Structures are given as C-alpha cells and as structure tokens.
Amino acid sequence: MPELPEVETLRRSLEETLCGTILQEAHFWRKDLRIPIPAEEFRKRLTGRRVRSFERRGKYVIMKVESEFCGIFHLGMSGQMLSLPEEKPIYPHTHAMFSFCPARSSPLRGHPIRIHYIDPRRFGLIDCIALDALADYAPLKHSGPEPLEHPDLAEHLAGRAKNKKTAIKPFLMDAKNLVGVGNIYACEALFLAGIHPKTPVTCLGRTDWERLAKYVQQVLLQAVKVGGTTIKDFRQMNGDVGYFSLALNVYGRTGEPCPVCSRSIEVERLSGRNSWFCAYCQKKN
DNA sequence: CGGGCGGCCTGGAGGC
DNA sequence: TGCCTCCAGGCCGCCC
Numbered sequence: 001m002p003e004l005p006e007v008e009t010l011r012r013s014l015e016e017t018l019c020g021t022i023l024q025e026a027h028f029w030r031k032d033l034r035i036p037i038p039a040e041e042f043r044k045r046l047t048g049r050r051v052r053s054f055e056r057r058g059k060y061v062i063m064k065v066e067s068e069f070c071g072i073f074h075l076g077m078s079g080q081m082l083s084l085p086e087e088k089p090i091y092p093h094t095h096a097m098f099s100f101c102p103a104r105s106s107p108l109r110g111h112p113i114r115i116h117y118i119d120p121r122r123f124g125l126i127d128c129i130a131l132d133a134l135a136d137y138a139p140l141k142h143s144g145p146e147p148l149e150h151p152d153l154a155e156h157l158a159g160r161a162k163n164k165k166t167a168i169k170p171f172l173m174d175a176k177n178l179v180g181v182g183n184i185y186a187c188e189a190l191f192l193a194g195i196h197p198k199t200p201v202t203c204l205g206r207t208d209w210e211r212l213a214k215y216v217q218q219v220l221l222q223a224v225k226v227g228g229t230t231i232k233d234f235r236q237m238n239g240d241v242g243y244f245s246l247a248l249n250v251y252g253r254t255g256e257p258c259p260v261c262s263r264s265i266e267v268e269r270l271s272g273r274n275s276w277f278c279a280y281c282q283k284k285n
Numbered sequence: 286c287g288g289g290c291g292g293c294c295t296g297g298a299g300g301c
Numbered sequence: 302t303g304c305c306t307c308c309a310g311g312c313c314g315c316c317c
Contacts, residue, residue, distance in 0.1 A: 002310060034293080034312075059311075077311055078295080093295080121294045123311060139312080166288060174288095175312085182310055231310060232297085251310095272290055274308090 002075045004147070004180025005223035006234050006242060007059045010081055013237035014054040014061065017083060017113060021100035023047050023065060024112060030095040034076060034125045037096070042128040045069035051100065057140050058179030068131050074139075076123025082116045083237045093120040120233075144178040147216055153178070154206075154213035161201035161209075168204065169197035170271040172216070181216060184229055184251045187276050189216040191250045196284040197275040198268070203284075222247065250276040 002010070023046055031037040049065035056062070063071035073081070084090065087097070096117040102108040117126065129137055150156055160177045171177055172186045181189070190197050192215040195208060204212070223229060228242030231252070235241060250258075253265045258278035267276050 006310080074311085076294090077309065119294095120296065121309090121311095123294070125312095164287080170288080173311095184310060229310080234310075271288080 002059060002079065002228070002234060003182035003185050004056075004059065004220050005185070005244065006228035007061060007075065007180070008056055008224050009228045009236055009242065010075075011054045011056045011061050013083070014063070014081070014115075017237070018051050018100050018115075019053065020051065020106075021102050021113065022050050023098060024101045025097075025099040027097045028095065028126075029089060029097075030122075033095065033119065033122045034074070035127065037126045038128055042071065042126070045128050046071055050103075058143055058146070058175055059182075060140060062134070064131070069128055070131055070134065072125065072127040072129065072137070073117070074125040076119055076121060076125070078121040078233050079117070079119035079124040080233060080235055081237055082118065082235065082239060084114055084116050086116075087114060089116065091116070091118050093122075094118050095122070096126060115237075143175045147178045147180055147213075147220060150178075153217065154209040157213060158204070158206070158209045161204065164201050166201060167198045167270060168195060168201050168212075169273075169275055171201050173271075173273070178216075180220065183273050183275075184231070184248070185216070185219050185223065187251045188219045188249060191277060191282060192219065194281055194283070196279075196282040197270055197277055199284050250278065252276065 026043050026047055028037055028039040031039055046065055046069060049067050052064045052066060054061055054063055059074060061073040094116050098115045099112040101112050145156060147153060169186050169190060172181050193212040195212060223244040226243040227236050227240060228234060229244040230241035250265050253276060254267045256265050258265055258281060261280050263278060263280045265276055266279050267274050
C-alpha cells in the first residue's frame with residue numbers, strides 16, 4: 001500500500017500528535033510480522049521515554065525518544081496506524097497498540113493518545129534498534145536517496161542506470177536507486193514524463209532523465225499535499241482517506257480514456273507488477 | 286552479477 | 302450460495 005506520500009502523511013500526523021508525549025505502554029497481540037517484533041526489547045528501551053521526533057527514510061518511520069534507542073515502523077502492503085480512543089483492538093488484525101501520555105503541563109494531560117497498528121497481511125515491521133546502529137540497519141543500509149531531497153535527481157538516476165539492462169519502471173521501484181516510489185507513483189510519473197514503462201534505461205537521454213526526475217518529484221509532492229492515495233486500505237491517522245486517488249491519471253484505470261489523448265489506458269505485466277500506461281502518449285525508447 | 290520471479294499473508298472480487 | 306482462482310500499495314531471497 002503505502003509509498004512515500006502515504007508514509008510521509010503518517011509521519012507528519014505522528015509528529016504533530018505525539019512530540020513531547022511519553023510512550024507509556026506498548027501492547028503486542030501478535031508478533032509474527034515480516035520479522036518477529038522484539039516486544040520485550042521495544043518495551044524495555046522505549047517505554048517511559050519522551051518522544052523527540054518522527055523521521056522517515058523511504059517507507060520506514062523512525063520514532064526517536066530520549067534514549068539511545070529508536071522504534072522503527074513499516075506498513076508493508078496493507079498496514080495502517082490509527083489514532084483511536086480504545087485501549088483494546090477494535091479492528092481485526094490489530095497487532096500492536098501504543099499509549100502516549102501528554103506532558104504534565106499539557107492541557108491534554110490525563111488523556112492518553114492511543115495509536116493502533118493494523119496490518120492484515122502482516123508484511124509490515126515493528127522494530128527497536130540502537131540509534132548508532134541505524135546507519136547499518138539492513139533494510140535501509142543499501143537504499144538510495146530521498147527523491148524529494150536529492151539536489152540533482154536526474155543526474156543521480158542517469159548515473160545509476162549506467163550499464164544496467166532493466167526497464168525504467170522496475171528501475172524506479174528499486175529502493176537501491178531511490179527510495180519511496182512504488183507501483184502507483186512509478187506509473188503516474190512515467191505517464192506524466194511520456195515514457196513507456198518498458199523502455200530500457202539505456203535508451204533514456206539527458207532530457208528524458210530530467211523530465212522524469214521532475215515528474216517523480218512533482219507527483220510525490222502533490223500526493224503528500226493531499227494526504228496520499230487511498231486505493232482500498234490506506235487511511236490517514238485520523239481515519240481520513242488520501243485524496244490523490246482523484247488525481248490518478250493511469251493507475252488502475254484499464255480501458256478508461258487517457259486524460260491527454262482519450263485513447264484507452266492499457267495494462268501490462270512487468271517484473272510481476274501491473275503497469276498502466278497510454279500507448280500513444282508513452283512511446284517505448 | 287543483476288534482474289526476474291516466487292513466496293510471504295489475508296481478504297475481496299469475479300468466474301462458474 | 303459456495304467454492305475456486307487470482308490479485309493487491311512491499312520486500313526478500315533464490316535462481317538463472
């Protein structure tokens with residue numbers, strides 16, 4: 001589910017709601033996610049601590065508290081984190097719940113904020129590691145730059161593409177090249193750039209990379225502005241949907257008219273993922 | 286060695 | 302209605 005804009009939407013809500021609160025409790029009903037949740041470690045290292053910040057690296061959220069350890073959250077394909085008043089699971093597949101207490105000086109003191117972690121398919125992850133191990137953390141260690149922060153994304157991508165044989169779409173979705181871009185935003189950026197998903201990266205020239213980098217950034221930024229994309233599961237932390245679904249040009253729109261030329265949107269499988277595109281507006285190579 | 290693909294899970298949709 | 306198959310926003314590891 002969640003790509004960069006959905007995870008950034010979550011991060012902002014967490015930061016706004018929880019900075020300065022104390023993580024009071026962490027309940028785990030089910031620990032067998034993508035990796036087993038180190039529940040004891042998580043409780044021992046993180047509860048009782050004041051929350052400093054929530055950061056994001058690609059599709060991972062990092063919770064920093066006043067200690068030498070941090071919490072890591074990933075939503076996999078179907079994960080959500082919801083702020084709910086209940087202290088027991090009210091949705092199926094609620095695997096964890098965190099209670100945060102506002103500071104004594106806050107007008108909200110005495111009203112814990114409860115964050116429920118829900119993930120039907122259990123491809124997500126909750127972890128706890130030392131801050132000084134963050135740089136070596138396996139899922140992040142070999143990942144590429146943040147697309148919205150790199151000073152010359154076009155140059156970076158062109159460099160990464162040298163001597164590679166792959167098609168542009170799986171290239172964009174490979175976190176080693178850049179983080180945060182999944183199936184939705186890869187399809188949308190390629191449409192806006194007028195590049196066919198199967199174009200070999202070797203066929204792209206300087207101006208193609210510049211156009212593509214520009215639209216990758218544009219599509220991610222616009223999606224962040226409207227709270228991400230809700231296809232099915234994704235909700236913002238307060239339960240709202242993400243409104244970028246309304247701005248999708250091609251993703252999931254098989255047979256619908258291309259917004260530019262009105263020809264039918266097509267779908268093809270590429271590296272095991274569906275790719276939607278307009279065969280007229282997006283020429284191969 | 287890099288890239289494609291299956292597997293990990295569950296639920297929902299669609300076919301019969 | 303019910304059963305079966307296929308598919309889904311991510312990621313890892315195997316295999317060629």
